[in-house]
Amino acid sequence: MIKACSVTAMALVLSSTGAYAADPVPVIELQVQEGSGSNFSQGSAANGDILQLLEQLQREVQSLRGTVEKQQYQIKKMERDARDRYRDLDRRISAAQQGVAANGPASPAGENTGADTAATGTSAPASSTQVTDVEAYQAAFALVRQKDYAAALSAFDSFIDTYPSSPRLANAYYWLGEVNLAEQNVEPAQQAFQYVLDNFAKHRKAADASYKLGVIYKQLGDAAKAKSYFEQTVAQYPGSSAASLAQDHLK
Numbered sequence: 578m579i580k581a582c583s584v585t586a587m588a589l590v591l592s593s594t595g596a597y598a599a600d601p602v603p604v605i606e607l608q609v610q611e612g613s614g615s616n617f618s619q620g621s622a623a624n625g626d627i628l629q630l631l632e633q634l635q636r637e638v639q640s641l642r643g644t645v646e647k648q649q650y651q652i653k654k655m656e657r658d659a660r661d662r663y664r665d666l667d668r669r670i671s672a673a674q675q676g677v678a679a680n681g682p683a684s685p686a687g688e689n690t691g692a693d694t695a696a697t698g699t700s701a702p703a704s705s706t707q708v709t710d711v712e713a714y715q716a717a718f719a720l721v722r723q724k725d726y727a728a729a730l731s732a733f734d735s736f737i738d739t740y741p742s743s744p745r746l747a748n749a750y751y752w753l754g755e756v757n758l759a760e761q762n763v764e765p766a767q768q769a770f771q772y773v774l775d776n777f778a779k780h781r782k783a784a785d786a787s788y789k790l791g792v793i794y795k796q797l798g799d800a801a802k803a804k805s806y807f808e809q810t811v812a813q814y815p816g817s818s819a820a821s822l823a824q825d826h827l828k
Contacts, residue, residue: 710743729756747777767793784814788823
């Protein structure tokens with residue numbers, strides 16, 4: 578007479594945060610001849626191996642779940658930090674527009690500050706033969722940090738004329754827009770942001786320029802155009818700090 582021993586492995590499913598699942602382990606039928614001690618021992622050993630394998634798989638699944646949850650937490654924290662930095666910058670620029678002294682120097686969100694900063698007291702270059710485009714850009718941005726906006730406008734204009742092929746040209750146009758906006762020069766600011774959007778659509782400052790155009794049109798009372806630029810920012814630059822701020826305006 579033959580007795581059948583079966584072991585069923587339940588499906589192992591990760592949490593909803595991961596899209597991992599193991600196929601159910603099929604039922605394993607171990608045919609054991611009654612009275613055969615040797616075969617029964619082999620069947621028991623096989624069952625033991627399967628249970629041990631299942632326990633090992635469960636431990637690995639738990640480990641993977643912990644890794645996924647940890648990575649998701651870190652990503653969310655980075656997104657929150659970036660959004661907070663961008664909002665802080667936006668508040669400072671808005672305060673400057675209203676003639677209120679902002680706390681601390683303004684700096685571009687997520688930008689390499691090494692290309693945007695210079696020693697305090699540096700003035701804009703007067704001649705392209707004396708400095709590199711990096712030095713000229715640093716000097717112009719230093720004036721923004723010092724809130725010497727009139728001098729900063731002149732320095733960025735000079736930079737754009739002197740270094741038309743500089744990899745920092747998009748940044749220069751963007752900050753030309755920001756400084757003009759801070760000085761209540763709405764039309765030049767609008768033109769500078771639009772130039773970034775039209776000529777440097779793939780640049781990291783394009784998302785910021787798109788968002789700022791929405792802000793300008795909102796301030797001008799053109800709700801339809803403001804909404805259009807906010808929606809464009811969200812659609813074309815998803816995941817950016819500018820997109821997050823644009824979504825706030827669309828709510």
